Amino acid sequence: MTRKRDQDIQDVMRAEKSRGRKRPRTVEEIKLKRDVQEVYRMFSDSNCTREEFLHAIQALVPTYEARVIQKLLDAWDSHHGKH
Structure with missing residues (x-):
């Protein structure tokens, strides 16, 4: 019981010490941000093909999010005057 309580106290102290400071970004967060920026760049690029955009x-x-992919493709088609 005291071990759990000590851990809880340490967690609270750690959180209080970091209050007001930005949380360091992880490598995954940085990669995701770059990937999203690249998809946006491709969306805006009139020379980007539908297949290139789909690949990006x-x-x-994730492939199980087919609805999301279809919505993005529909937006791309609408933006680029396709369909």
Whole structure:
């Protein structure tokens, strides 16, 4: 019981010490941000093909999220005057 309580106290102290400071970003967060920026760049690029855009979003969005991929493709088609 005291061990759990000590751990809880340490967690609270750690959280209080870091209050007001930015949490360090992880490598995964940085990569995700870059990937999202790349997808946005491709979305805005009139020279980007639908297949290139599809490949980029498939790398970003898990395959089980087919609805999300379809919505992004529909937005791309609408933005680029396709369909």
